[in-house]
Amino acid sequence: MRPAGSGSTATKRPKDRKDRIALVGAELFCERGYHGVSVDEIAAVVGISGPAVYRHFENKYAILVHATRDVVGALLAASAEAPDLDGLLRALAAVAVSRRRVAGLYQWEHRYLTPEHRQEFRAGLDTIVARLTAPLRARRPRLAAAPARLLANAALSALGSVTTHRAAAADTEDLLTRVAWTLLRADPPKLPVKPPAEPAAPPVRPSSRRELLLIEAIRLFHRQGYHAVGVEDIGRAAGIQASSVYRYFPSKADLLAAAYYRATDRLLGATSTALAEAADPADALGRVVRAYTAFAFGQSDLVAVYLAENNNLPDEDRHQLRGAQRQHVEEWVGLLGTVRPELATADARILVHAALNVITDVGRLGRYDRTSGFEAQTARLALAVLHA
Known part of the structure; x- marks a missing residue:
């Protein structure tokens, strides 16, 4: 012993x-x-x-x-x-x-x-x-x-x-290093001199209570995080009793899922329009990059929730929506492969994810300003990533 x-x-x-x-x-x-x-x-x-x-x-x-x-x-x-x-x-x-x-x-x-x-x-x-x-x-x-x-x-x-x-x-390390070099050599977007001006008047409140609840939920999920927001908070922001929220959404998770389906539908619509208007694959690639940038800049709250909160979705919705996210990435990968046939598919996928990340992160730095040309310049930076 x-x-x-x-x-x-x-x-x-x-x-x-x-x-x-x-x-x-x-x-x-x-x-x-x-x-x-x-x-x-x-x-x-x-x-x-x-x-x-x-x-x-x-x-x-x-x-x-x-x-x-x-x-x-x-x-x-x-x-x-x-x-x-x-x-x-x-x-x-x-x-x-x-x-x-x-x-x-x-x-x-x-x-x-x-x-x-x-x-x-x-x-x-x-x-x-x-x-x-x-x-x-x-x-x-x-x-x-x-x-x-x-x-x-x-x-x-x-x-x-x-x-x-x-x-x-x-x-992957060499490819990421090459992308980083491409960005450091690029013409930088010009940061707005001052934050975008607040609207002179509050935006028009939708007449639909369901729509109002969804708008306020997205705003609160972005500002505070999904778990820090209660149904009572959402109802209060929309000006209705918490009990009334359940007439439109059975649970807070259903509100989150509705936000994801909205983002997916709008992104799909923007991408489809960009593809339909393109003259050739190179033009199509530029258009889908600009369409995503416009989506990210124009609906920054929705995009932030879309990128951050998928772990909190109900299982069935999470599976379906992650499939939609992958399809969006693969649309870019396919276009990039057509424009750059010498590029391995795995490399194209790395470049696409890098470009998407740059759009959202650089957008935050410029507070998603749409009035000074910052949006278009950010799209050009993302295109540079895809051609690294």
């Missing part, structure tokens, strides 16, 4: 258990959404009990904070030792690919982190942007600080796009 304290494997904890818990948590958060994962489920994948998790983390939120710090820390470490701009892009691409199952947490910071941790997270990303911007301006001395930062952010968006899908190419 082995004496107590003699190093029995029954009681010895691995030194990396805390990091392992955070990694599993991050993977599950990205796969199923933060609110769709419990501490017990994280523990089961790690191979420990639920209470054992609390020896390392106070709660589930602490796991999220640790995981986001780990992602940013990996990017900071990789970017700190790069010898030049090319080495910097390659190092960041390597981190994005190696951590693609967890790096998607960067898209959540505004939604789930407290202001304190959000500021910390943004400070880390700002440091990475600055590390890209300095050598970029050294190469392009006529480039002012703001456009240089925009291009650096666009390059990071392209690198980060690999976290939004599961497609892989023969050498």
Whole structure:
């Protein structure tokens, strides 16, 4: 019989258990959404009990904070030792690919982190942007600080796009690095001098209560996140009692599904119109890119919900709507393959996801301004990605 304290494997904890818990948590958060994962489920994948998790983390939120710090820390470490701009892009691409199952947490910071941790997270990303911007301006001395930062952010968006899908190419890192270089060499969209002006009068309220509820639900889901919004909040925003909401939508999940079907239908309509009006495949590719950009800029609340909340859809709706999202991507992939027949289909798919990500991320930087030419310039940036 082995004496107590003699190093029995029954009681010895691995030194990396805390990091392992955070990694599993991050993977599950990205796969199923933060609110769709419990501490017990994280523990089961790690191979420990639920209470054992609390020896390392106070709660589930602490796991999220640790995981986001780990992602940013990996990017900071990789970017700190790069010898030049090319080495910097390659190092960041390597981190994005190696951590693609967890790096998607960067898209959540505004939604789930407290202001304190959000500021910390943004400070880390700002440091990475600055590390890209300095050598970029050294190469392009006529480039002012703001456009240089925009291009650096666009390059990071392209690198980060690999976290939004599961497609892989023969050498994904090289392809992403090439895309990032294309963006850093591009003519930057001109950021609006000031935020877009608010309408002089509030928009016309729809006469249909169902339509009003859907509009307010989309707005609140975008601003606060699906789980932070209650049916009472939606009813209050629409000016009706919460009990009356259920006359139009059986549940909050049905409101979310209605938002997704709306986005899918409108995107399909815009794409179909673009294709019908095209003279040839190259023209068609340009038109669908511009149509998606117009959709993203013109309905930014709806697009934000469409991109962020699919884990909260009812199972049947999620399956159907993810199929529609894949079809939209494959429409672009098919067009790109026709325009660039030398391109492998897997490479085309990586480029399409990168272009889509750049449109939405750059749009946020310019507050989706439609009055200064920013929308058209962003579409041209996305087209440059597709031709990288």
